Amino acid sequence: MAKTIVFSDCDGTLLNSKHELTVQTYRAIKHLQAVGIPFVIISGRSPLGLYPLLERYQFNCPLICYSGALILNEAGEVWQNVGFSAAMAQKIVNFIEINDLDLTWNAYTASEWYVRKFDERVKNEMNIVRATPKVINGNLAEILPSTLPVNKIMCICAPGKITAIAAAIKAAFPQLSVTMSSSRLLEIMHKGVNKSRAMQLFCRYLHVPLKNTIAFGDSYNDVEMLQTAGKYYLMANAEPELLTKFPNHTLSNDADGICAALKRLNLIN
Secondary structure, eight states: OOOOEEEEOTBTTTBOTTSOOOHHHHHHHHHHHHTTOOEEEEOSSOHHHHHHHHHHHTOOOOEEEGGGTEEEOTTOOEEEEOOBOHHHHHHHHHHHHHTTOSEEEEEEOSSOEEESOOOHHHHHHHHHHTOOOEEOOSOHHHHSOTTSOBOEEEEEEOTTOHHHHHHHHHHHOTTEEEEESSSSEEEEEETTOOHHHHHHHHHHHHTOOGGGEEEEEOSGGGHHHHHHSSEEEEETTSOHHHHHHOOOEEOOGGGTHHHHHHHHTTSOO
16 A cells, blocks of 8 residues: 655644643654654744644654745755855845835744844744744845755735735736735745645655645645645634635544544544
8 A cells, every 4th residue: 555645834824822742643653653653743934933843752754845845854954955046135125125015034944043133923933833033134145055045935924914015026026926824924935835846846856746735724725735635624713715615524623623634534433
C-alpha cells in the first residue's frame, strides 16, 4: 500500500486557541510517525517560529514554512528556498511607510526575522511564536544578506483594515503573491508560492501520489492545499466563508479536530 502523508497548518489547526499542542493531538502525531506516516507542518510561520514548538513538545517532523517558500526535511535540510530580493523587500516597505498603511511589517529570511520596531503587534507575535526579531533602523536592502532571498513580508494589520490593505499592495505589486492568513495577517511572497505547490514538491521527493495525502487547515492561505489534497478537513473554527465553500469539516482546534478526523479515517485508535 502506498504511503500516506498528513499535512497540517499550525495556528488555528494544529495548535489550540492558546497556541498549545494538546495531549491528544501530540499522541496522534506520535502514532502516525510510529507506523511510518509522515506528519508535516505546513505553515505561514518561519523556522524561528516552528522549531521552538518542536523543542517544547519534543518531537520532530518536516517543516514547510512561509506557506511553501521554504521547505525543510526532518533533518533540517533545505528542499526549497524561494523569495524575492532585499531590494524588492525595500520597495514594499517604502510603499507601506510612504502610504502610512495601518500595519506593522515583518521581513523574514530562512534564518532571521526583521522588524522596524517592537510595537504591541510585534510583541504579541513574539509571545505566540516564542521568538525574537531583529530591529532594523536603516535600509533593508543594505542590511539583509544579499545571498539569501527574502521569503516573506508579513503585515500585521489593524482590525478591519486588511481587505483594503491587501487590495492596495496587490495593485502596487502584481508580480508578487499576496494572501491573507487570518483576519489581521497578510503575507507577501514570491509569485506562485502557496501550500499546494509545496505539497506537490514534497510528495515528489517522497514518491507519494497526491491522492494519498490528507490536509488540515482553517484559513485563506490553506485553500489551495485543501483543494489539492486527496482528503481534506476544514476545522470547525475556520473562517465562515470557507466553512460554506468546503463541506468536509472536523471538530475545532480546541476540540482535537485533527484527532477526530484521523480516527474517522482509521489512522489512529
